[in-house]
Amino acid sequence: MNIERTDSGVERTPGRQLRLMTHNIWNRDANSPEWEKQGFDCSAAVRVQGLLRVYRETQPDVIGCQEASALMSDLLKQGFEAEGTGYTMIWGRFTPILYRPDRLELVDSAFGTYPETIDGMEGTFNDVKSKSWNIAVFRVKESGRLFLFATTHLWWKIEPTAEKPEGRSVQAGSDKARELQLASLTARVRQMCVRYKCPGFLVGDLNTGYLSQAVQAAFQAGFRHAHDIAEDYAEEAVGYHYCFPDGFKTYYDERPFETAIDHILIYGAEPGMVKRFERYSPDYYFPISDHSPAYVDVVL
Secondary structure, eight states: OOOEEOTTSOEEOSSSEEEEEEEEOOOOOSOOHHHHHTTOOOOHHHHHHHHHHHHHHHOOSEEEEESOOHHHHHHHHHHHHHHTOOOEEEOOTTSOEEEOTTTEEEEEEEEEEOOSOOTTOOSOSSGGGOOEEEEEEEEETTTOOEEEEEEEEOOOOBOOOSSOOSSTTBOTTHHHHHHHHHHHHHHHHHHHHHHHTOOEEEEEEOSSOTTSHHHHHHHHTTEEEHHHHOSSEEOOSOOBOOEETTEEOSSOOOOOGGGOOEEEEEESOOTTOEEEEEEOOOGGGTTTOSBOOEEEEEEO
């Protein structure tokens, strides 16, 4: 198959194609003292310029964000308006959806946060109500086809182990919490897909790998991973690197695909629908966010 290439070098498959992206953009508004000491700036005002560059180069039609603070959302909107890009934002607390109204018409939407507590389990499983989901149903103006797009961010802590029995990032029941959160969302997505007779794309930072019970349960519910059904290209890299308040590193993690935590799951995928599953990880991206954006090219 012939491949079209944009000015930035990003490949696009010919045909009636949409590019759907998931992107954790790092909830960090102010510069860090450690970054400042090293001569860098991780404030939202600086990092948003890198995000805008990513979107100019990849040209997604829909972006499902995670960890998007109110300030970063405002800065993105201002940047899009200054560039004349024309993205519209569907509010979703820390999980907004950005889309191109010149190509897509919004038909329906829904938003919710996951419960802070779970019966029979100790502690909270939703810090500052940042773990949420956002759903939009779109009509493709060119074809008239409908599709559902959902973005989410699941609970982040890990289960205690012998090597790490406790700590800030450790909490018993975390795996089960993610499983329950994702199961509640996949059920909602399936219901809305049936109602609108359309395929559904569930994207986000699930904070758990391909082999986890949470993701495997989604497969059992009829979802498929974009990586598994992409016809032209399937990314193997995990798209993750160190970028935190104490600094950043200039290399990407080399781990098996199954350990990646940013996913694109599809319900009702038709034969030939999914063309590319890819992560975008240019060198300039190191100080922007620890998560590389992932996207899928589909033909509807």
